[in-house]
C-alpha cells in the first residue's frame with residue numbers, strides 16, 4: 001500500500017513546554033531523542049528534537065540540517081501505518097526547537113543486539129526474520145516512491161514485541177516511479193504494531209508531568225551520515241549533492257579524517273557541504289535518479305561512490321551488506337580507511353568462508369545477488385521487492401503475516417521500574433541550558449547544568 005495521508009493516524013500538536021523526559025535515548029547527527037511518558041503516564045514515546053540554535057560546527061548543523069529535519073517529519077507524516085515503519089504520533093515547533101514523537105522502541109537496535117550474540121552473529125533463522133521485516137519496510141517505502149538510503153543495523157530498532165522498525169528518514173529521498181515501478185504488493189495487510197498509541201501532552205492543556213531527573217544510561221552516537229548539499233531530478237527540496245570519489249577522497253585527506261577519528265566507528269562519516277554545482281547538469285539529464293552522495297560509508301553502493309545517479313537499488317545493496325554483517329559479524333568491504341573501503345566497494349567481491357557457503361548456500365547467493373556492483377543487474381532492480389522476496393533464502397516466509405509472528409528471535413525485557421517512577425526533566429530547559437553562556441569558575445563547581453545535561 002502506498003504512503004497516503006488518508007491512512008495516517010491523527011497527528012497531535014504537542015505542548016513542548018509540558019514535556020518531561022525520563023532520559024536521553026540517543027543522539028544522532030540530526031537530533032537528540034528523549035524517552036517521554038505519555039500524558040496518562042503510559043505508554044512511553046520517543047521524542048526526537050532538532051535544536052535550531054545549533055551551530056554548523058556542532059555537527060551537520062545549520063540550514064541543511066534544519067531542512068533534513070523537516071524532510072524527516074514530512075516523510076513520517078506521509079507513512080501509512082505499517083508494522084515495520086514508525087508512525088508520526090505528534091509534532092511541535094517553537095522558535096528554537098523542532099520536535100516529533102514516534103513510538104518508543106525499547107529493544108535497542110540490531111547492531112547492539114548482534115554484539116550481544118555469541119560470536120556476534122545471528123543464527124540464519126534470526127537473519128531471515130530480521131531481513132524479511134526490513135524487506136517488508138523497504139517494499140512499502142519504495143511503493144510510495146521513497147528511497148530510504150540509510151539502511152544499517154543502527155537504524156533498525158526493536159519494538160517491544162521484538163519486531164523491527166526502521167528509523168531515521170532524514171537521508172531518504174522521493175524518487176518518481178519508474179516504468180518498472182517497485183512492487184505495490186507490500187505487507188501492508190499485516191496488523192499494525194502492537195504498541196498502543198501514547199497520549200501526548202497537547203499544546204492547549206499545558207499539564208506538567210511529575211517525573212524526577214533520571215539521567216543515566218545514555219547511548220553516545222557520535223556517528224553522522226555522509227551527506228552533501230543539493231541536487232535532484234525529482235523536483236523536491238533537497239539536502240545533498242553529487243560527489244565523485246576523487247573529490248571525496250581528497251576531502252578525507254584534508255581533514256575529514258579527523259572527524260572520523262573522533263567517531264566511535266568508521267562505518268559512518270560526517271561530511272560538510274558546499275560545491276558540487278558542476279554535476280547538476282548530469283543530475284538534470286538523469287531523469288528519475290538522484291545524484292546525491294549520501295549514506296553510510298560501509299553501506300554505500302558503488303553507484304553512489306562513483307557519483308552516478310542512483311535509485312531504489314541502493315537500498316537492496318545495503319540489504320546485502322546488512323545480511324552479510326548479521327551473518328559474518330563484520331561488513332564485507334570495510335578497509336583500513338575510507339579510501340580503502342570505497343575501493344573495496346567498487347572492486348572487491350564479498351568473501352564467504354567455505355563453511356558459510358556449505359552451511360548457508362541460499363544466504364551466500366542472496367548476498368552475492370544483492371551486492372552486484374552493476375545496479376541494473378542487482379536483485380530488486382528489475383522486479384522490485386517482489387524479486388527479493390522470491391529469493392530461495394526467504395522460502396517459507398509468510399510475508400502477509402510477518403508482523404504477527406508471536407515469537408520473534410528476541411523480545412526486549414519490560415521497561416525498568418526506575419524509569420517508570422522518575423519525574424523527568426524539561427526538554428525545553430535541557431536545550432536552554434546547553435545554550436547558556438559558560439558558567440564562571442566559581443559557579444562551575446555547582447553548575448545546575450550538571451544536574452540537567454546527562455554525561456556522555
Ligand SMILES: Nc1ncnc2c1ncn2[C@@H]1O[C@H](COP(=O)(O)OP(=O)(O)OP(=O)(O)O)[C@@H](O)[C@H]1O
Nearest residue numbers: 025026027028029030031033046103104105168224
Ligand atoms: N523510536 C525510538 N525508540 C528508542 N530509541 C530511539 C528511537 N528513535 C531513535 N532512538 C535512539 O536515538 C538514536 C538517534 O536517533 P536517530 O538515528 O533517529 O537520530 P539522527 O540524529 O537522525 O541520527 P543519524 O546520525 O543517524 O542521522 C538512535 O540511535 C537510537 O538509539
